[in-house]
Amino acid sequence: MEEERRWEEINTDCLVNIFRRLGLEDLTLAVPFVCQSWYRATLDPTCWRVLKFRRLDFMPWSNLSKEFSNRYGLNGRFSFSCFLKLCVARSHGEAIEVEFPLLFGASIHDLTFISHRCPKLRKATLPILQSEDEPHLPEIIGRWHELEQLEMECKPSSFQELVNNLNPKLNSLKMFGSFKNDDVSVIVNKLPKLKCLCLSKSYMQKDELLSILNGCNSLEELVVRDCVGFEVNEEVLKRVMHSGIKVFEHEGSNLVNEDGYDTDECDPLYVHAL
Structure with missing residues (x-):
């Protein structure tokens, strides 16, 4: 009788092809702790090209927070920044999409961190920031020279400078706010490739x-x-x-x-x- 194949003996490339389709919670809390071969496969940067944080619960009492703290020996010192840094480190600069939590957890420091470590981003969904942090956005977004899609909640006070710093090949922009003549003019003149607004x-x-x-x-x-x-x-x-x-x-x-x-x-x- 032919010997039954074991999951841990699957070719690494096949494992990576499967794992890159999983969400961040599975990649951090489940798959790496099955066996050594699965853990090694999760270290492949292609598994971390899409960093979607928005649907995860980062509240201190959430199951994600408790389990992550336990798995990685944080002794209850879990934070969104800690989770973010692990995911970004695993991506090795190859991330092409990031989706931040809407309200809880993300700060201007997290945006600055990811702007330096993930220069190849093509799509960014940004969080709501404090008004005093909004002037930093143009510099942060200006580091993403390949950005094609940008989504924000409220239009920032630095909107016109932000658009001036965007990749002129940006094809999708989503946000809400008060749009006057000067705001529309900068969209028209600086984003000639815009397909979706x-x-x-x-x-x-x-x-x-x-x-x-x-x-x-x-x-x-x-x-x-x-x-x-x-x-x-x-x-x-x-x-x-x-x-x-x-x-x-x-x-x-x-x-x-x-x-x-x-x-x-x-x-x-x-x-x-x-």
Whole structure:
């Protein structure tokens, strides 16, 4: 009878091909502790090219925090920064995508760290930062010369400088906030390759919307749902029709909010309430 093959004897390349499809929780807490061959396979940088932290629970009382602290001998001193540094070290500079937690854990120091250690990022989903940290964003993002997709929550105070520092080949931008003429101008002039622009839940007037439609010549998808400051009328629809845009989502956008006020407030809690 043919001897049964054992999991730990699987070719390392096959293991790596499997493990690179797993999430960070499995790669840090489960797979490395099965056997030595599986542990060695998880050290391959290709397993750590996509660093998605957003769906993980980094609260001190979470199962992830407790188990990570126990597995790595931290004696309860777990932090998001600790988890981040392990994942980034395993990537050996080969990470191409990072998705930060939205609210809890990540700091400007974490962003600075990953901007130095992960220079090949193509997609970045950034956390909400303290207002005093926002001026550092242009310098941080400017280190990602290959960045193609950027997603943020609220538009930062340093927005125009940030766009000036972006890779001009960026093809996707997503955030919400108050977008005035100068903000739209920098998008149009500095991001000529932009294909997807999502500004849902933002404040923007019709002139700014038309400027985007007239100036972003490569745009294929424009999402402006639940915005305040404009209504999509025949003029806008006609411009969309002649722009080459394939996807135009504008449901819920109005001249005024549901309380009857035309506003350019950029408070995240206010905008999410729309």
